[in-house]
Structures are given as C-alpha cells and as structure tokens.
Amino acid sequence: MRIPNHIGVIPDGNRRWSVNKGFSKEKGYNSGLLPGLMLFQLCQKVGVKELTYYGFTTDNTKRPKVQREAFTKACVEAVEMLSHENADLLVVGNNKSPMFPKELLPYTTRKTFGKGGMKVNFLVNYGWEWDLGNLMENDSNNRKLITNCLKTNDISRVDLIIRWGGRRRLSGFLPVQSIYSDFYVIDDYWPEFNKNHFYEALNWYNSQDITLGG
Amino acid sequence: MRIPNHIGVIPDGNRRWSVNKGFSKEKGYNSGLLPGLMLFQLCQKVGVKELTYYGFTTDNTKRPKVQREAFTKACVEAVEMLSHENADLLVVGNNKSPMFPKELLPYTTRKTFGKGGMKVNFLVNYGWEWDLGNLMENDSNNRKLITNCLKTNDISRVDLIIRWGGRRRLSGFLPVQSIYSDFYVIDDYWPEFNKNHFYEALNWYNSQDITLGG
Numbered sequence: 001m002r003i004p005n006h007i008g009v010i011p012d013g014n015r016r017w018s019v020n021k022g023f024s025k026e027k028g029y030n031s032g033l034l035p036g037l038m039l040f041q042l043c044q045k046v047g048v049k050e051l052t053y054y055g056f057t058t059d060n061t062k063r064p065k066v067q068r069e070a071f072t073k074a075c076v077e078a079v080e081m082l083s084h085e086n087a088d089l090l091v092v093g094n095n096k097s098p099m100f101p102k103e104l105l106p107y108t109t110r111k112t113f114g115k116g117g118m119k120v121n122f123l124v125n126y127g128w129e130w131d132l133g134n135l136m137e138n139d140s141n142n143r144k145l146i147t148n149c150l151k152t153n154d155i156s157r158v159d160l161i162i163r164w165g166g167r168r169r170l171s172g173f174l175p176v177q178s179i180y181s182d183f184y185v186i187d188d189y190w191p192e193f194n195k196n197h198f199y200e201a202l203n204w205y206n207s208q209d210i211t212l213g214g
Numbered sequence: 215m216r217i218p219n220h221i222g223v224i225p226d227g228n229r230r231w232s233v234n235k236g237f238s239k240e241k242g243y244n245s246g247l248l249p250g251l252m253l254f255q256l257c258q259k260v261g262v263k264e265l266t267y268y269g270f271t272t273d274n275t276k277r278p279k280v281q282r283e284a285f286t287k288a289c290v291e292a293v294e295m296l297s298h299e300n301a302d303l304l305v306v307g308n309n310k311s312p313m314f315p316k317e318l319l320p321y322t323t324r325k326t327f328g329k330g331g332m333k334v335n336f337l338v339n340y341g342w343e344w345d346l347g348n349l350m351e352n353d354s355n356n357r358k359l360i361t362n363c364l365k366t367n368d369i370s371r372v373d374l375i376i377r378w379g380g381r382r383r384l385s386g387f388l389p390v391q392s393i394y395s396d397f398y399v400i401d402d403y404w405p406e407f408n409k410n411h412f413y414e415a416l417n418w419y420n421s422q423d424i425t426l427g428g
C-alpha cells in the first residue's frame with residue numbers, strides 16, 4: 001500500500017458536534033484532544049513521515065471570545081500532549097500577535113521529544129497572508145526560491161489532506177504545500193473520530209494516481 | 215437560491231475519456247470545446263458574474279509534444295469561440311514563455327466582446343509559481359497588498375470550484391483566490407459534460423454555509 005509521506009489534518013466540526021449534543025458551541029474543542037492523539041499514533045504505526053494539524057487561523061480569531069479562548073486552550077493542551085510522544089514537534093503561526101498563546105512560544109523552533117521520529121507540525125494563529133507575507137520580489141518563477149521564502153518553509157508538500165466535518169474547502173490551509181494534495185472529506189465531526197476514518201482515507205489515497213500535472 | 219459570484223472550472227478527464235473510447239490520449243481535448251460553451255451559457259443564464267477556466271498549466275507542458283499541441287490548440291479554439299459570445303474576456307498566464315500560444319496574445323488584456331457582461335478568465339500556461347513570483351517583500355500580513363501583487367490580480371476570489379474527472383485536488387488552480395472556495399467534484403469526464411452536472415453543483419453549493427473562517 002502506498003502511504004502518504006505527509007498528511008494534513010483539518011479537524012472541523014467541533015462546534016456543530018457540541019450543539020448537537022446540547023452543549024454550547026465552545027464545549028466541543030476539548031473533545032478533539034483524544035482524536036488528535038489517536039490519529040498521531042495511527043500515523044506513527046503506518047509510517048507517515050510528517051503530520052500537520054490545522055489548529056486555528058487568524059480568521060478563526062474573529063469568533064466570539066469564549067470560543068477563541070476554548071480553541072486556544074485546546075491547542076495548547078494538544079501540543080503539550082504531543083510533547084509526551086516520540087516526535088519532532090514544531091508550532092507554526094504568527095507568534096508576534098497577541099492571539100498566539102505564550103505557552104506555545106517554546107515550541108516555535110523544531111524540537112525532538114522522546115525518541116523523535118515523525119515530523120509533527122501544529123498550525124497556531126496561522127494565516128495564508130502571514131505565510132505569504134514575506135515572499136521576496138524575484139519574478140523568477142523559481143519554485144524553490146518561492147517556497148524558501150514561505151514562513152512555513154520547514155513544512156513540506158502535503159500528499160493527503162483529510163478534513164472532518166463535511167466541508168469541502170481548504171480554508172487557507174498551507175496554499176503552496178497543498179497545490180497537488182489529494183483532498184479527502186469525512187462527513188463525521190472531528191470529535192467522532194475513529195480509526196476507520198483514517199484507514200478509509202488511506203485506502204482512497206492508495207487508489208489515486210500521482211501525476212503532479214504531468 | 216444562492217448563486218456563486220465566481221465559478222472556477224477544472225475540466226479534467228479528456229485523456230481518460232479518449233482512451234476509454236479507443237482513441238489516443240490527445241484526441242480527447244477537442245471534445246471539451248462544446249462543454250465549455252454549454253457551461254458558459256448556463257452560467258450566463260443563472261447570473262454568475264465571473265467564470266474561470268483552467269486551460270493548461272506550466273506543469274502540463276511537460277507532457278508529450280503531441281498532447282501539448284492538442285491541448286494548446288483546444289485552448290486557442292475555446293478562447294476564439296468565447297470571443298463570439300457576450301463576455302469580458304481575459305487570458306491569463308505566463309505569456310513570456312514559448313509555451314504560450316501567440317494566437318492568444320491579443321487576449322491578454324481584458325476586452326469586451328459582444329455586449330460584454332460576465333467576466334471570463336481563461337488560464338493558459340498558468341503556474342502557481344508564476345502567479346506568486348512577483349509578490350513583494352512586505353512582511354505586513356496585509357491581504358490587499360498580497361493579492362494586488364499576484365499576477366492574477368484581475369481575478370477575484372472563487373466561490374465554487376467544479377472539477378470534472380473525479381480527482382479531488384486543486385492542481386495549482388489559483389491558490390490565493392481558492393482559499394475559501396467550496397470544491398465540488400464530478401466523477402464524469404469533462405467531455406461527458408451535461409447540464410445536470412452544473413445544477414447538481416449549484417444545489418450542493420446552495421447547501422453550504424459561508425463562514426470565511428468566522
């Protein structure tokens with residue numbers, strides 16, 4: 001079976017899940033923590049080399065304060081949880097903004113935790129405009145030069161993006177690294193994660209051709 | 215019904231369709247011309263304001279010469295066909311490259327044909343690296359500044375992308391304008407286009423929420 005080198009994860013649907021359960025919207029984020037850990041362990045098991053979680057974006061921070069605080073807290077806890085695993089961990093996002101949680105500043109250079117192994121990237125206060133904002137005038141059409149200028153230049157091309165919660169859009173997730181990503185959407189909400197979702201996505205990916213436009 | 219302002223079209227599957235019919239791969243492109251016209255007319259009818267066709271990319275030009283010549287010819291004919299309609303037409307792509315067909319140079323500034331109306335963009339020898347290659351050093355995270363520096367700055371945000379041919383990826387289609395695009399995939403090949411595909415995509419789009427991350 002052809003395993004993607006790099007999987008991107010858009011863990012959407014926390015708020016809708018929460019409302020369906022009769023809770024207020026912000027209560028759902030905490031229920032995304034365990035899925036995040038389960039997914040990490042599954043990726044480790046099948047030999048994925050890099051995993052990128054979409055934490056929250058600069059657009060998401062425009063939501064009501066109670067939600068913003070809840071998803072920020074969940075991201076902090078998720079990163080701390082992953083730091084107890086064997087991983088090469090990096091938190092990436094606009095950390096000069098007050099929206100970036102101080103607790104995550106120590107993670108903004110890549111560090112090896114445990115025995116290391118899989119590269120794990122966690123996007124926190126990420127914005128496509130932040131990512132592209134540093135591109136230099138070059139007019140060279142040189143891909144290497146462009147990708148080197150990305151603020152996310154330590155994150156490689158994404159092979160497979162899995163989005164939970166049914167929406168079929170990228171919502172600004174790494175626009176350059178996702179140029180040729182295969183995009184798999186799971187209708188269940190992220191807190192409803194189960195390992196079959198992951199294996200379904202891998203099976204589907206295995207059936208795709210990789211042409212990169214050729 | 216909520217009609218998207220701007221629809222992006224990825225007309226994929228011409229080669230697979232051709233091979234299934236017992237022809238060689240490059241024969242399929244010509245059968246994409248009529249679908250292109252039908253789609254234009256449907257968009258006009260329901261009041262779409264802007265329509266962008268994914269002609270061919272810089273990556274596509276690495277294919278065998280016989281294919282390259284066939285898809286280039288089909289793009290030239292498609293643009294000439296659209297110039298007989300009522301449209302504000304623009305061909306966008308790297309026209310300094312020998313891969314750009316000379317016949318389309320007159321279309322590289324937007325012109326009104328007939329009574330004008332819908333903005334129609336046709337991407338020819340388009341590459342994401344070409345599009346982003348002119349971004350200026352600004353480090354301002356200012357979206358307006360970034361989008362102004364895109365080579366495709368005359369193309370607005372895409373609301374709905376429809377891809378024919380079953381592949382679930384963007385393949386470099388306008389990475390910035392497609393940040394929040396809803397992405398609808400039709401399994402049938404582009405030469406098999408029929409108007410129900412279009413109405414299915416519109417119905418699906420109508421059922422989506424538009425949050426832009428909020």
